Amino acid sequence: xxxxxxxxxxxxxxxxxxxxxxxxxxxxxxxxxxxxxxxxxxxxxxxxxxxxxxxxxxxxxxxxxxxxxxxxxxxxxxxxxxxxxxxxxxxxxxxxxxxxxxxxxxxxxxxxxxxx
Amino acid sequence: xxxxxxxxxxxxxxxxxxxxxxxxxxxxxxxxxxxxxxxxxxxxxxxxxxxxxxxxxxxxxxxxxxxxxxxxxxxxxxxxxxxxxxxxxxxxxxxxxxxxxxxxxxxxxxxxxx
Numbered sequence: 001x002x003x004x005x006x007x008x009x010x011x012x013x014x015x016x017x018x019x020x021x022x023x024x025x026x027x028x029x030x031x032x033x034x035x036x037x038x039x040x041x042x043x044x045x046x047x048x049x050x051x052x053x054x055x056x057x058x059x060x061x062x063x064x065x066x067x068x069x070x071x072x073x074x075x076x077x078x079x080x081x082x083x084x085x086x087x088x089x090x091x092x093x094x095x096x097x098x099x100x101x102x103x104x105x106x107x108x109x110x111x112x113x114x115x116x
Numbered sequence: 117x118x119x120x121x122x123x124x125x126x127x128x129x130x131x132x133x134x135x136x137x138x139x140x141x142x143x144x145x146x147x148x149x150x151x152x153x154x155x156x157x158x159x160x161x162x163x164x165x166x167x168x169x170x171x172x173x174x175x176x177x178x179x180x181x182x183x184x185x186x187x188x189x190x191x192x193x194x195x196x197x198x199x200x201x202x203x204x205x206x207x208x209x210x211x212x213x214x215x216x217x218x219x220x221x222x223x224x225x226x227x228x229x230x
Contacts, residue, residue: 004159035220042120042206042220043160056217091160102148102167105218107160 002026004108006092012114013082021077021111025094032075033105034067035091043091049075082115089113118143118209120221128227129197137192137224139181139207149190150208150218151181160206166190177201199228 005024013019025032030051035043045059049069057067064082069075079086089112093105123138141147151163164175171183181192190207207221 040125040222042208042222045217045219048217059217093160102165104162104165107152109157109159 004092004094004106006090006108006111008111009109010112010114012116014116015082015084017082017115019079019082019113021079021090021113023075023077023092023094023108025073025075025092026096026106027073029094029096029106030072031095031103031105032069033093033095034075034077035093037089037091037110039088046077079113082113084115087113087115118147118211118219120207120209120219122207122221122224124224125222126225126227128229130229131199132196134195135193135197135201135226137205137207137226139190139192139221141188141190141207141209143188143209143211146212148210148212149181149183150210151175151179151190151192152206152208152220153203154206154223155203163192163205197226197228199230201226202228 007022032049034046037043047057047067048055052072064080067077089110091110093107095103095105119142121140129135149166152160153163154160163179164173166173166183174180179194183190204223204225206223208218210218
């Protein structure tokens with residue numbers, strides 16, 4: 001079956017612009033995670049959805065970042081007034097059941113965001 | 117708060133030689149531990165995980181890891197590497213009382229030399 005997909009694969013934008021990054025999880029997975037991976041670093045947790053609601057958004061760096069999952073499947077990560085420091089690969093992962101870390105997380109290929 | 121330290125950013129190894137990738141964690145409570153692999157141009161993939169029970173965990177592609185609570189370590193090993201093992205390997209930890217969040221290390225890049 002299809003894995004986690006993310007679009008676009010690459011996004012180049014200018015400082016101050018607004019961007020949206022999309023994640024399509026594996027069908028039926030109730031838990032969805034967003035991570036950010038900066039160059040030379042491991043993935044950094046941003047936000048976790050259980051169904052439609054954000055169960056933990058403690059990793060969002062500031063109020064320029066926001067994520068939604070209105071129907072409990074596709075999720076969109078939104079970044080306002082982008083800054084050069086936002087440049088990174090944004091990873092999405094999904095897992096079945098209750099979204100506990102004991103469940104395997106399945107990662108997408110990521111969206112590489114470059115802010116000029 | 118928990119943290120993960122991967123002591124080596126890069127590890128070169130000759131093909132068919134054994135390898136050990138080191139990982140140490142810090143936490144005030146009990147933990148779950150993970151190793152993920154990222155092959156070139158591919159997404160992260162779970163190699164293995166320690167949840168409880170036997171401290172020696174076997175994963176995919178011939179890898180194994182041993183949980184050592186006294187040394188707070190979870191080193192990854194393979195007895196004989198292949199060129200296809202070239203990838204970046206991430207150690208990760210999650211605390212039992214915060215089991216909705218995984219904290220990743222910075223990664224170790226494994227270079228297989230012919």
